Amino acid sequence: MELVTEIPTAQAPADRFTGDVYLTAIDSSLDLGRLASALVRFTPGARTNWHSHANGQVLYVTDGVGLVGTRDGNVVQISAGQTLKCPPGEEHWHGATSSTFMSHIAVVVGDTNGDGSTWLEPVTAAQYDTAHRTAGR
Template sequence: MELLAKTPTTKAPAERFTGDVWVDMLAVGEAPSRLTAAAVHFAPCARTAWHRHALGQTLHVTEGIGLVQTRDGRTIVLRPGDTVHTPPDEWHWHGAAPDHFMTHLALSESAGIAETPDVEWGEHVTDDQYGKAAQSM
């Protein structure tokens, strides 16, 4: 058994996120493990860009209120204790509600293939798209 070294909290890159988002990497698996785990902290209205994961992604909300939406427009409101799974290759975005911070654990696996990206990033979620999703609250 080994205590993992803590890495500093980092600001999420503006190319992939809108608003203030901070990430604490909790685990980056070393072979044979392929698990990646992060605590992601979103300020109100902050969100990811559209993206998809080669092997899917599981989100578990630890505090606040958030949203997750798929390309077909299905929106789920997330609250503390909620867990949602996006299947492999499903385009989606997630972030905080307009008036609440939100933190979730983001769990995913690496495909372990250098030529295959684990996450494919798309365009930013527009304010209009975000606003329509937030109306479902």
């Protein structure tokens, strides 16, 4: 058993996120079980870049309201207590709405090259605005 008493929070890298996003690692035992998890906090309007995960991703929303969008234009509104599963290889983005904070626990199973994530270009303002309209916000 190992009690981890303090995990520092870091600002998310600007080359993968738009807006203010903060990451607190929960576990990153990629060398042991290939599992990586983090608490991710998005300020209003903040979001990830487009990205995918070789083995998929699970998002569990702990607070607030957010959006998840896919390349085919599908948009899902997510809120506290909900879990969303992103299938392997699906290009998607996620973040807060323009008027609310959103926090989620993100869980990925890595591959032989790390966490299995492929980071792509930023979500444009037009794509983000369209996602809000699609979600009825």
